Amino acid sequence: MSFTRRTLMAGAALLAASSLCVSGAFAQDTIKVGVLHSLSGTMAISETTLKDVMLMLIDEQNKKGGLLGKKLEAVVVDPASNWPLFAEKARELISQQKVSAVFGCWTSVSRKSVLPVFKELNSILFYPVQYEGEESERNVFYTGAAPNQQAIPAVDYLMSKDGGSVKRWVLEGTDYVYPRTTNKILEAYLLAKGVAKEDISVNYTPFGHSDWQTRVAAIKKFGSEGKKTAVVSTINGDANVPFYKELSNAGVKATDIPVVAFSVGEEELAGVDTKNLVGHLAAWNYFMSVKDAKNAEYIAKWQAFTKNPKRTFNDPMEAHVIGFAMWVKAVEKVGSTDVDKVIAALPGIEAPNLTGGVSKMLANHHITKPVLIGEIRADGQLDTVWKTPGLVEGAAWSPHLEGSKDLVADWVDKKCGNFNTKTGKCGG
């Protein structure tokens, strides 16, 4: 009996060890790049592909001869969808592995939990996911969309004639910081646009909510009061598939009540039969279906790298492509991987995005991106139906919120992430 127990303990120890450090050889002349994405737990569904994209990009850079004459080396750790573990792993990457930059995080809560570590140990984080804004840190570069690069244009589109002149809004979200902040901004924006308070319904459901019958019925009811209605969905993660399955079964058609989602892309749609969801929308800065030479090149590379001709490419992956290219350019520009020099060099750096434009890192550590609205096709891809004429500059602080409308972030001139233009002081 005690033998069995010992075996079990050994098994447990093995399990723990496997989550510690996947790769991390000790070579002398390499530049290390940290990859901080969950490979197990709830968020693994979204984050594993980002790890693979980073491996592909680093591999590609090495084939081109590396960086500053040295080979790049990926250091992959698994924070296991566990927010405090993100901070521990970040500390390990920076102080033990001595990485030059970290590419990682998905949820806002994981980013918030690593922030103090990056500030304390002075390193660089590239964060590739659309988020709620209201933040600008010296050590973080936000390559995903800020609300003005996703949520606001999406709502504008739905209010336009092409989008269906929507008059009534359901803001449906998962109960955590990103949907709550985004919905606060959207509500303020809609009210300012003259939408009546009773024409906005805000609702939150817990993570992993799987029984959507009541909510879908409520949405149908809210939408049947005579005015054109749309749903703005900030539902995240696992809850999306049951939500869309229920929508399609209940016969909520995009021509009646369109649903525009901010966290649903090609990757998430892979698990759903989209035949009945044709026409529902998603707002992103990139779609796999965009016709562009560079896009086709990366999709081909990605499918060859993963040895799977059906693998999808999505928006946060594009953000990593842009972020990595910017970091490489900045390092080449200053001729070193010194953190302070690279941070100073990054604003102003330009790198092509995969939709035919050139994105630029701004002084507020956000980047310029086009905004695309896509409609779901029967094959699970998204068709661009609307696009901003040019690139939109990411704004860290929303002008629609009471607390942040006077704030600007400027790390070049003002050296400050929350400069108050009213009081003329840094610090909110």
Add this chain to the structure above:
Amino acid sequence: MKLRTMGKWAGLSIAALVLMFMLMPFAASRADAAGLIDTAIEKFLADSFTDTDAAVADVVASGAQQSAAILDALAERRLLFSATGKSVSYTDAAGKVFDARSGLPIPAVPADAQIVRVNNRLRGTIAAAIGTLTLLSPDPVKRLSAADSVFKSRDAASLPALEAAMAAEKLPNVKRAFAAARASVLLASPDADRAQQVAAVGTLAERGDQDAMALLRGVASSAIAPEVKQAAELAMSAVERKLRITNVVQNVYYGLSLGSVLLLAAIGLAITFGVMGVINMAHGEMVMLGAYTTFEVQELFRAYAPGWFGWSLPVAIPLAFLVAALVGIVIERGIIRFLYGRPLETLLATWGVSLILQQAVRTIFGSSNREVGAPSYMSGAFEIYGLAITYGRMWIIVFTLILFLGLLAMLKLTPLGLQMRAVTQNRRMAGSMGIRTNWIDAMTFALGSGIAGIAGVALSQIDNVSPNLGQSYIIDSFMVVVFGGVGNLWGTLVSAFTLGIANKLLEPYAGAVLGKIFILVALILFVQKRPRGLFALKGRAVEA
């Protein structure tokens, strides 16, 4: 009047065509029709939504024979334009290619052909246009959806066609849909007869669903004759009363549906935890294995027998049972049998097993969701007395009850069931009667796991098929079993439905998050009062 006699006199499809010519103000002659198709094709070539919108109107106005086919193709992304050849072609459902201008078959699509894109606004326009064109279609399903799109588009131009179709209609449900569509159109046109409009309000009140309510609300708040307004207000309060009742029934039904899902997830646990007393944290992973088995079976069906896709679920059920039961036996023989009587260690060991299984599935199938399709009998919804019931959920309720009764019968009527009960009640006595208690333990655990696997087949229809599938059900499953009373299958049934219905009745008022908290707090208080759950087992088994 003349139109109506014509509609009766001519065959249905011919009548549709003739009507088109008579009704469309632009469609005066064949020459005009050809001209309109030409301008439409020019507009399709521009590949802008505004131009395509105008082109749709032209196609309808042209009254050309291929109009409906062009619009169908446009809606389903089968309409292609070639910028260099300045031509537009479409393929039919079978893949045959036609030229849009002439409507005649051509050998192949041009090399540079691109799909004419559509957006939601266009889809609405197309649906309305097809609606008017297919009001006299020989297929009743098409007529029904045509009536529906006219009901929504409220286009006064389709009124004569609608009335002709109504007069020719034989099926009562389609006729009702036509009447509702006509009412909707009449109420939207300002110069309609008042008496007719009051009658239209009556028709809508009879329909009495949410769509009707929306229309009535619009009528009551618009500037319309006072007597119509009054009628609308009266009708509204009647419909509202009716809707309020259906609302409560709807919530109870949703509760039953949630309860059946809870029962499905918990029923296997009721065996392994309830009957055997093993705290099996890997229970959820058995459900997940069942779901992945369904996925694999469907992949095989997709590859080798796409025509028989509807059978994928019936085939997956026994396979999922076998897969999960086998894994269950391995876990029981390999780990759990050494840990009987040590609940804490069992809990930790099975939790470890659950992590291993999750990561194994993640390594084999990848971390992203897998698509498990819904066969036609599992998708869609129907309405009964204003209740919207989705087929998938309904069959899951039925399936769960069958599974429950089957399991109950197995425990009560078969020798294996008898031996299982004997071992749970008094292990040593059963042993001395010649029952191989070891073997029975393994079989019981396999049964519980196998049932969880079957649950996975059903849950794959409504939830994510991802490595995390099991985790989302494990806590709920334990909740149900503990609340119902450990070791009592009926208790599990009652507790699953109680929790489901309580949850769904609370949700509209408290929201999903708060509702769940209320239920948990109530459950904790209840367990304080009755630690053994709703239906506690009495007698010697409890002390053992």
